[in-house]
Amino acid sequence: SFELTQPPSVSVSPGQAASITCTGDALPTHYASWYQQKPGQAPVLMIYRDNERPSGIPDRFSGSRSGTTVTLSISDVQAEDEADYYCQSGDSSGMDVVFGGGTKLTV
């Protein structure tokens, strides 16, 4: 299997923009997803298939990719966005699902 690497932490002031990166050699051939997890809660899917947002997710959240790196961008960061964020990659066959180590976003 392969690995996904995320920065351990990112800090941002309210109202500013934040970016969280995720790097992995298999990313060019695999979809990327992003999850938000708050303490004691199950994760919430924020982005799938690189840049698709599930219903109910604010459009402040967006995803992009460039080569072996995918990025979760959050515009106009709110206090409620403080959480751990995990990238995850897999192909549509579901044979190769991997999670990144997580990034703690501090607002």
Next chain:
Amino acid sequence: QVHLVQSAAEMRKPGASVRVSCKASGYIFTKYTISWVRQAPGQGFQWLGWISTFNEQRYYEHKFQGRLTMTTDISTNTAYMELRSLRSDDTAVYYCAREVVAGAPEAFDIWGQGTMVTVSS
């Protein structure tokens, strides 16, 4: 409302087995695969594998092959995960999760609330 509701927390001794259930509601159960993911205390996520609720095709992450079994009961819309030969490093919250795109278990939009499994002598 789409929900996955899991069974209660479990405690086991090393070497024992545990079975966790995941009951689905609010959607057509046989249309989406169910995956299982775990999270050790203070750690990230580890994917265990998935099962098709349509034909019970399964795929397990290689490190769990031999001691992991996933099953489904379509009469009750319930998925099960059994892990055998438990070790202390199997202590984790176990989640079931539904794929966001039917037939493509590479991302998960609906998660159960999690089941804490503690392995300790």
